[in-house]
Amino acid sequence: MNNQAQVNVSWFRHSSPYINAHRGKTFVLMLGGEALEHSNFANIIHDISLLNSLGVRLVLVYGTRPQIEARLQERGLPSRMYQHQRITDEATLNCVKEAVGLARIDIEAQLSLGLANSPMFNAQIRVVGGNVVTARPLGVRDGQDMCYTGEVRRVDANAINRLLAEGNIVVLSNLGYSPTGEVFNLSVEDVATRTATALKADKLIAFGDEPGVVNKDGEVINELLAAKAERLVKQHLASLGEHEPISQLARILKALVDACRGGVKRTHLISYQTDGALLTELFSREGSGTMVIQESYEQMRQATIEDVGGLIELLRPMEEAGILVRRSRELLEAEIERFTVVDRDGTIIGCMALYPFPDEGCAELACVAVHSEYRGDDRGLQMLEHIERRAREMGLRELFVLTTRTAHWFVENGFVLSPLTRLPAKKKELYNYQRNSKVFFKTL
Incomplete structure (x- = not known):
């Protein structure tokens, strides 16, 4: 056996306790639009397929911020923000719908891959979704009408659990629906957090462009208490100008903190740019990113x-x-x-x-x-x-x-x-x- 084979065998043996621990657990995966466009996304899909084959119950929540921006620019439409949130008028909502629909088709296509020379050979994954996220409008904020920008009102956890029990991967977007038949543009962080808390998920895993939260020496912090993460977010918000956008890291950390406060025991930030980050985080002792938790594990x-x-x-x-x-x-x-x-x-x-x-x-x-x-x-x-x-x-x-x-x-x-x-x-x-x-x- 060559050295690489020995390394592979050793890694697989040491991962077996985690395989047993994760089987039957519910994980919510949050991927922003940047992750969907990255060249490593195909590898993330392969790793998601592997988790599914190991018996992990998966909900994939995706966002489309850069895709929406691209469509607005193509049509010469303004990108209007207020209090760090997009103002979604009717023309913008059409761009949102297009971006969400095309992204979902691409995700479903990649999760359907089953070529003999691919890691997903014989995977036979079933992807499902639906109107399980009920939304309401943000309304008028300080005189500014947010139009079709909304927030999550309720997540139908029972419906999602039934779909998961059948072995499906549930895929949700940044769209929500109202009882009056309207469609609202939501933040992917809001959907992911509310879904994880409604399901009482075992983990919320967010993919960002950073490998995790780093210390002053540039080293990734493996574990971060929610209170500390919340302080980092507040410091970032305090440093922003009136029209400056919130950083992706701050948005993700806030979502992880909110999930912790909502009862999700373990939340994770990993990089969508690093091949194997998801598997390393879940099946090795030290992981690959930053875990944000309410109390130290x-x-x-x-x-x-x-x-x-x-x-x-x-x-x-x-x-x-x-x-x-x-x-x-x-x-x-x-x-x-x-x-x-x-x-x-x-x-x-x-x-x-x-x-x-x-x-x-x-x-x-x-x-x-x-x-x-x-x-x-x-x-x-x-x-x-x-x-x-x-x-x-x-x-x-x-x-x-x-x-x-x-x-x-x-x-x-x-x-x-x-x-x-x-x-x-x-x-x-x-x-x-x-x-x-x-x-x-x-x-x-």
Whole structure:
């Protein structure tokens, strides 16, 4: 087997937990008109087809902003905006209808592809839609008639769920319909957000031109709390002039925040320009973009017996390297209540154990480990602070640790090199002179 084949096999094996986790779940995918026109859109369609074949229930919501603009220019019609929203008069509405209709035909055509030499061979995807989004007019805003620009009034979740239950991909546009028979131009973000919340979707995934939200060093932030994302949007809006358009990133972040507030547990921003961004985001631990969530999906908690397998996987590389003393499954099971773990989406990525010696007023800090892919983000320090709080609550005055490789980290965090004679008597009796670990104490 060549190296590339080995990489493929390894990736597929590691993706299997995510395949199982996503099967039967409902995902709403939001694609703006820019994504539909990009050369990578064919690859996105292939990935959507793959998700469908893996049993994911999919709703695809698409927008047509650039396509509408192009038609307005072709006809010499003005593009009028008010409060960052398009004013949709009757002539503009005709352009909207044309753009939406042609885009839908193209989407359906690509989802129908089934050539023997294509990734969608034998996929046999069924695409459905309908008048499931009820809309109402925005009306007159500060004296400005918004005409046929509207907002979502209701999404028929029952009808969509019936269509999804039959294995269809539901495709919705930025058009909505009123009980009076009128058609309204909606924002794709409004449709996607309201659809995701109405369906109680497991995910809302938005495709933007950026790979995600980046920090000051230009690095993609993997996880962003909704409150922080909301602050970023407000800062952007405050910086705009009266007639300046809202950036695509701000529009998407607002939609993701609104979905979080509406009960969607996980929302994602990924790039429509990056081949495989959707699959990487869904089937790898770190993903490819930014996840916006109401609360962090990484938690620090007391270990349970169900965590033993995860602890073994976490500790094995460090035990084999001689950094940690080897612990058997039986010992871990017997001492599991001593452990605090960092759980990231069901995977144990960090741990520490606390062994109190109440008569001496101290406790041993042991088995300190952070997964190699998650070092450098202060998780070790966060665990240490958590353990220190526990020790104080137990009335203990000191922590001590025995280490051979990571002395510098403990010194940086307040531990002081100490003689063996300071160890509690029972610990002194078990000291391994062959291992020759150094002893460090910290006063709480």
